[in-house]
Amino acid sequence: MARAFVLQPVYVRDPSGLRSERGALDEAVGLAAAISIEVVEAEIIRLAQRRPATLFGTGKVDEIKARLEAAGDIGLVIVNGTLTPVQHRNLEKAWNAKVLDRTALILEIFGERAQTREGVLQVALAHLTYQRSRLVRSWTHLERQRGGAGFLGGPGERQIEADRRVLAGKIDRLKAQLEEVRRTRTLQRAKRSKAPQPVVALVGYTNAGKSTLFNRLTGAEVMSADLLFATLDPTMRKVDLPSGTRVILSDTVGFISDLPTTLVAAFRATLEEVLEADVILHVRDVAHEETDAQRADVLSVLGELGVHDEDGRRVIEVWNKADLLPSADRDVLSSTARTRADDARGTLEDPIPVLASALTGEGLDTLFAEIERLLTAEHRTRSVALPPGEGAALSWLHERTDVVSAETTDDGGVVVTVRLGAKESGQFQERFGYAFATAEEAHRGRKRA
Structure with a gap:
């Protein structure tokens, strides 16, 4: 089990909004627990300004470094906020530990939890899109990378120019596969809309x-x-x-x-x-x-x-x-x-x-x-006149609507009164060709027939 520090940066000039500082920190600890990371320390750090190089001030960076060295076996620091690629790289260098920001942590959780092919594709695309923007951090020149799409295992294996080409190709392939998933889902939704x-x-x-x-x-x-x-x-x-x-x-x-x-x-x-x-x-x-x-x-x-x-x-x-x-x-x-x-x-x-x-x-x-x-709420009571032999239509109405009454006519047909919505009315007319009307109109139509 990985052991980690969790840091919650709070910008003193920003309005707090609905969420409390403690609540945000507790959520970050919960996110870490979701992938079995043991949180050794969790701290709120108030910042007067965001430092472009390290986010935190020099004194706080040195203090955390000393605490990591004293602990001895802490190889991970989670920053519950957004880090730029440069901040990511500099903090990992300063602390000699893997650093995850909020986005990377959530992606790590999603990567562990995805089960279906669609879920795996979606997580992989999100991982690669994230990594493409921070090759400066994730794929250090000529170092080795562990297998998988996560961030906890180590830096990369190829030169940054080659990595960009590899990532671009992978992203294009994943987008094509997900587009196929999207088309399949669209067809499935179209079928459900007719159901x-x-x-x-x-x-x-x-x-x-x-x-x-x-x-x-x-x-x-x-x-x-x-x-x-x-x-x-x-x-x-x-x-x-x-x-x-x-x-x-x-x-x-x-x-x-x-x-x-x-x-x-x-x-x-x-x-x-x-x-x-x-x-x-x-x-x-x-x-x-x-x-x-x-x-x-x-x-x-x-x-x-x-x-x-x-x-x-x-x-x-x-x-x-x-x-x-x-x-x-x-x-x-x-x-x-x-x-x-x-x-x-x-x-x-x-x-x-x-x-x-x-x-x-x-x-x-x-x-x-x-x-x-x-x-x-929008269901209306409507009637339809069915000629003899329309058992399938009558059965459909009994299965899919609230049948109020069914009156047999002199010629062996039936006038069915139901409560239904516009969706069911349209489906019935499209399938069987009969339109709904008021009860009086349906009876008149049956007599004319």
């Missing part, structure tokens, strides 16, 4: 409990643990709501503050599943002291992906981990959620709140009810 089941996508900050909720709702066994980025690859399952309505539930990678732009770009194909969702479940850890800051980070990433309120997509905010709250706080939040749910517009900025616990199952009945209410 009757609506899509419900889970999004949220990493470790908010999305995978635990996904498992609870679907009976699946997606990896869930008290770790940042416990799961990485997207998963989809069919779920039957209590009324019998079937939906497709999609679990996505967790978001995090200052998510590296290389990762946002690489994982755009995966996260685009959210763009196709009929309902978004934004899972929040309401027991976390920085839950508001985490919410803001998730909304920021969704905005980057092109998810906006004007799209008409409905949003439920799942206030998860209620079981970790003191009883008094839980009662207050429960009352608040019920009050707000009555008037909420169901948008990103004004979502429908549901207090729940994915671990214990508390509040999930309410969650199911809200999902169903949103999916059926």
